Amino acid sequence: MELGPHSRPAEPGRCVSGSPSAGSAFPASRVSAAGAEPGSRPTAVAAVLPAGGCGERMGVRTPKQFCRVLERPLISYTLQALERVCWIKDIVVAVTGENMEAMRNIIQRYGHKRISLAEAGATRHRSIFSGLKALAEDQPDCKLTKPEVVIIHDAVRPFVEEDVLLRVVMAAKEHGCSDYDLEFGTECLQLALKYCHTKAKLVEGPPELWKVTYKQDLYAAESLIKEKISQEICVVVKTKDEESVGHLLKEVLKNELNCATITSTALDHSGGDIQNFLTDQCCSFIWVTVLSSDFQETRKFLTALEESSLPLLYPVVVVLVHCLDFTLVPPAQKMESLMWIRGLAKEVKKRNVLLSGLLINYSQDEQKLQESLQQGASIIAALVKERSPALAGQLLVA
Amino acid sequence: MELGPHSRPAEPGRCVSGSPSAGSAFPASRVSAAGAEPGSRPTAVAAVLPAGGCGERMGVRTPKQFCRVLERPLISYTLQALERVCWIKDIVVAVTGENMEAMRNIIQRYGHKRISLAEAGATRHRSIFSGLKALAEDQPDCKLTKPEVVIIHDAVRPFVEEDVLLRVVMAAKEHGCSDYDLEFGTECLQLALKYCHTKAKLVEGPPELWKVTYKQDLYAAESLIKEKISQEICVVVKTKDEESVGHLLKEVLKNELNCATITSTALDHSGGDIQNFLTDQCCSFIWVTVLSSDFQETRKFLTALEESSLPLLYPVVVVLVHCLDFTLVPPAQKMESLMWIRGLAKEVKKRNVLLSGLLINYSQDEQKLQESLQQGASIIAALVKERSPALAGQLLVA
Structure with missing residues (x-):
């Protein structure tokens, strides 16, 4: 389906919890649901999305994050979910060099905001590192805010809700990890425990947070999105x-x-x-x-x-x-x-x-x-x- | 949807690889695809389906094996997949006492054949044991053939194909397990290795063999079945x-x-x-x-x-x-x-x-x-x- 450039939305992911300037970015009900203290909101949160995968388990040529669900690439849904959370100041997506242009087009076409790109590495960890580096850079022309907490979130988990992200941020603040992984029990957590000499806490995610890995997961994602809308x-x-x-x-x-x-x-x-x-x-x-x-x-x-x-x-x-x-x-x-x-x-x-x-x-x-x-x-x-x-x-x- | 009793089919799961009496139950192409020798076909294979789960992870009241996909209970698709393999002589389903009547109705309504019921235990292992006992019984009125190999298959994995089942049977014959689990890497395999003093072999299953666990899996199952038909x-x-x-x-x-x-x-x-x-x-x-x-x-x-x-x-x-x-x-x-x-x-x-x-x-x-x-x-x-x-x-x- 061809859509002209003038149909680009001003803001596709309107903020779900009010503007930060209007007071607290975390409404009391949300914070209390997440079990955190109202006063402890982090000042600067960013997100890094490793999106350098090649989708070999999907059995299709298109990397899974770019597979289309209702005619829109899966990663655009994940970006939309993160953009709706106003207290996430910057979102860095790490993509391979060959997908950089495609990713720019997605950002432009679907009107995504607060997104920066970084070049993905050969592994997931290198991609995360590349995203973190972009946030840490002290370049004079760098528009990114240096964050206090960074959420690492898979590009192929489109169903992430604000309350889970908030719990992750709160846990990160409490347990001292400087970056944090939503995937509990994965190699990331193990690495953090092994090498970082820091405490780590498992934040339980809901089943809806599951990762799109196989062809059947794309079908499930489409059905869930259809149900939602x-x-x-x-x-x-x-x-x-x-x-x-x-x-x-x-x-x-x-x-x-x-x-x-x-x-x-x-x-x-x-x-x-x-x-x-x-x-x-x-x-x-x-x-x-x-x-x-x-x-x-x-x-x-x-x-x-x-x-x-x-x-x-x-x-x-x-x-x-x-x-x-x-x-x-x-x-x-x-x-x-x-x-x-x-x-x-x-x-x-x-x-x-x-x-x-x-x-x-x-x-x-x-x-x-x-x-x-x-x-x-x-x-x-x-x-x-x-x-x-x-x-x-x-x-x-x- | 209400369907009258006379619409019950004579045989819903027609054999996909020819009748056993017509020669080999395993067409040469299939056997060769599975990497086994054409002469080594087992004489008696049965299947046990533990189906005593209560579906708590699904977030619905109906146990997941009884959830409807295109108006038919999920377990009926799994039974159909096993029935189509003619060399599986008997299929024993282990269900809880309270679901026994519902299961009988499913068998009658969808015309399933070669199915026996056993009472499920409190755990998956006890249910498997109950199914195996039904096959091993030396009762004079027992119509079941004592099998040489028993396939243990989850009731909530409807997309099982003959070639995977055949590879499991061949591996069981070669490696000496008397019962075998399609779920590689699960507690079943660990138990077999720990207590059975027997060799065990991991048989890799295709991604389509995945287990229906969460609500999104039901959506995926429905889409895959629709695609298939x-x-x-x-x-x-x-x-x-x-x-x-x-x-x-x-x-x-x-x-x-x-x-x-x-x-x-x-x-x-x-x-x-x-x-x-x-x-x-x-x-x-x-x-x-x-x-x-x-x-x-x-x-x-x-x-x-x-x-x-x-x-x-x-x-x-x-x-x-x-x-x-x-x-x-x-x-x-x-x-x-x-x-x-x-x-x-x-x-x-x-x-x-x-x-x-x-x-x-x-x-x-x-x-x-x-x-x-x-x-x-x-x-x-x-x-x-x-x-x-x-x-x-x-x-x-x-």
Whole structure:
């Protein structure tokens, strides 16, 4: 998929725990969950990502950190996870000379910030050393802050959360290691214990922190990312009326996707609020109209969506839902008038927005209406969970 | 999904290397691939599956061996993999008392053969011991053959292939262990070395043999199973003419799914050959008609499919492809006449057959035709790979 340069996001990984200038970088709840003291926050934390591996165990030619998951290189997800933690000031990625240019392109294309590159060595340890050296350099043109604690994190562990990183930093401060490894029980820890004459502490990581090593791990990563981005769905309705079909559909969707957050927004006719429901959390939009579609409004929304950073990071699913009584208007007849969706879908698909149409039978018969809503919710759930580009542009019937 | 009792298959795991009575149970190529001598085949091999785990690392209440992958319990896939190896005479599954009834239901429902049950102990070793005891018993009513070699195989490693099992058996014969563990480097091997006063040999397993332990492993298993069953596609065409749209579509599909085997069958008008293309290897059927659909023939095929064991083991995808010139007949108009597919799809979905309709623009313009065929192939690939029940019954347009 080709995306033009102007679609580069301003900031792909918005900070999850508030800006450091706004007070503490560690909200009290997070710190207390991590079992550390609120007062002990480190002043300068950096991260080094050894990413010089060649991926031989994966059985593919592309090194695993560059393998694509939902069309984006795996390492970009790991960078995004680290960027979202505002108290990590600098992130140094150690890549081999031959992958340096590819890595620069990834940083530029996905708008990553606070990233520096270092040349990877022949082994993981040499790559880490090279990353640390970049942070320690006393060059006048060096923009990196000399850190107090350095987190060493594998480029192929994309599911790292702030609380684990915080626990690692706290443990490093307490136990005195100057750099620290998230991989417990690995050669790194053994080396630290053997040669560094320093204490070391094992920080237990959650199972989600696992390392992408084999082909099956890439599949698992894709499924987990799809699950994660399907957790939030925005239902856009044209009326505030709680009895409307949009609100009914929202309720059925809540049951269908039982762990998802489903927000609904009643559309302001001035169209001025379109930007409001474009957050970096939500990649699935269900746009419900009871009567005929408003092409202009939909087009405006899709343009705002395309111009945001959202579809650059994830495929965005948009389902235009039309409700009508099939006994009055046969679905095939309505489909004819909705053929414009196909053309529009083809256009926005180029920018990673997957648009589909869905006709729901708004029957006067209560049971039939419930059945249609249920089927509609199942179809929406499948579109949201699978994010299949091949099925964009279709008109589906419930 | 509810399936009636009469849909139980006669034999879900047909033997992959020929019947033992037909000569050698190990085809020469397999044995040579495994590096063993052709003359050294063991006379009696059994397998014991410790399946008493409670799945606490999975983070779900269901023990992982009973977690569902494509609606079927994981252990059923492992049993299927072992059953396909004809020289494994008996398979003993050790389950806890409380799961005994559930396990019996799984065996009956998915038609597993050569399976006996033993009660699992408090630890994995006690469960193995219990399984071995069942095989060693000298009871007059015991139908199990006393084996020469016993393979101990985890219930949560569904991707085991015959060649690895054969290498294990050969190594066991050579190195004298009476039971053997596929998990190299585990506590089992250590115990064998420490207490059994016997030689032990490490048999390297492929990465695909990995153990389903965490939630992400279930996702990976599902993706791998989907990938596996998407490797064979049967395109049914009504004409032998190599220039026909069915054959053109087949060629485009070959490029789209580049590692899949795509066979095509020209339909005999007597309908007598429908059974011929129902094998246990193929779970995806693309039924191409250029003119209007022949409802009777399609119905007959779907009935044969429902009566086979196929949809009990995997969701079967059937795509009815209709080709027409959209400039002569608008797709919406054709959709109206194909609304019967929706009703039929609802009916066969109850028996795990996922039916969809696909309209392809059979344009006179060569470029437009190629575009439609390409889009059609992408849609078919998505339906075959994703096997989403929610999208069954839809009429798609390419």
